[in-house]
Amino acid sequence: MFSESHCHIDTKSIDAVKRAEEKGVKLILTAGIDIKSSVEAVRTAEMFPTVKACVGIHPWNADQYSEEAVRKIGELAKASKVVAISEIGLDYVGRRDSEGKFVNEYIDKSIQLELFREQLKLAKKLKLPALVHDRTPDEEVLDVIEEVDLSKVGVAIHGFSKDIYYAQRCINMGIYLSIGQRALFDPNNKSFREIVAKISIEYILTETDSGEPEGVIKVVEKISELKNLDLEYVGETATNNLKKLLKIN
Ligand SMILES: [Zn+2]
Incomplete structure (x- = not known):
């Protein structure tokens, strides 16, 4: 059994969900990036038993x-x-503009911070875990998480792509690391694959951050190869980790 901890699908993604389900992806989390897509995420989850929704406002949309x-x-x-x-x-690197093109400009840091802090407080209040996007040069995201204190509700860093020190601090804080295809298959990022090989399997989640959740199987395959573990075992463990974070059976 495989799980997709972070993708972006919608009510039209019937075939994509079916393809994933047929290959054994039995738990799929789709995330909104603003109000409109969060409404759509809830609608999509209501269509499919395997799909669950995440709602929130992405730092790219902090305006x-x-x-x-x-x-x-x-x-x-x-x-x-x-x-x-x-x-x-x-995200202090860039953002997608209204046409979906990546641009090297970002919303004012203080606005991003306020929005992030308010949504973390909301997660804490509603007793829901937070799945977090971090594209900053340092550990500011972890500082804010520590300050708001989400230790009782749980956190995962989605699309984890940082160094072993960051990973170690996450694990010390009980934060899961969701491994995605971008960093894992980047031919110029051998050191990231070495980091994945070292991270405890008990803290790993798997994701595609795409519209094709079946792609998560390739992620699990790569992790199992890097860690020299059985494919099914990695899929099951990552799924159990995700269920533990979400407090579901
Ligand atoms: Zn995403």
């Missing part, structure tokens, strides 16, 4: 931050199929 927007995310989070607050975090 949409208002108290009202966070309140709306809180309302959406009460739907029965919502399991986490995501996609939230900090």
Whole structure:
């Protein structure tokens, strides 16, 4: 059994979900990146027994931050199929513009920080875990998580791509590391694969961050190869880790 801890699918993704299910991906988390896509994530989860929703405002969309927007995310989070607050975090590298093109400019750091902190507080209040996007040069994201104190609700860093020290601090804080295809298959990032080989399997989640959750099997395959572990064992363990984080059976 495999699990996808972070993808972006919608109500039109019927074939993509079917393809994933047929290959053994039995738990799929789709994340919103703003109010509109969070509504869509909830609708999508309601269509498929295997899909669960995450709601949140992405740091790329931090210009949409208002108290009202966070309140709306809180309302959406009460739907029965919502399991986490995501996609939230900090990004000091760039963002996707309204046409979906990646640009090297980001929303003001202080606005991103305020939005991130408010959504972490919301997660804590609603007793939902937070799945976090981190594209900053240092450990600021972990500092904010520590400050708000999500130790009782749980956290995962999605698309983990940092160094072993960062990974170690996460593990010390009980934070899961979700491994995605981008860093794992980057031909110029051999050191990342060495880091994955060293991280305890008990803290690993698997994701694609795409619209094709079946791709998570390739991620599990690569992790099992790097760690010299059985494919099924890695898939099962990552799925159990995710269930533990979400407190579901
Ligand atoms: Zn994402």
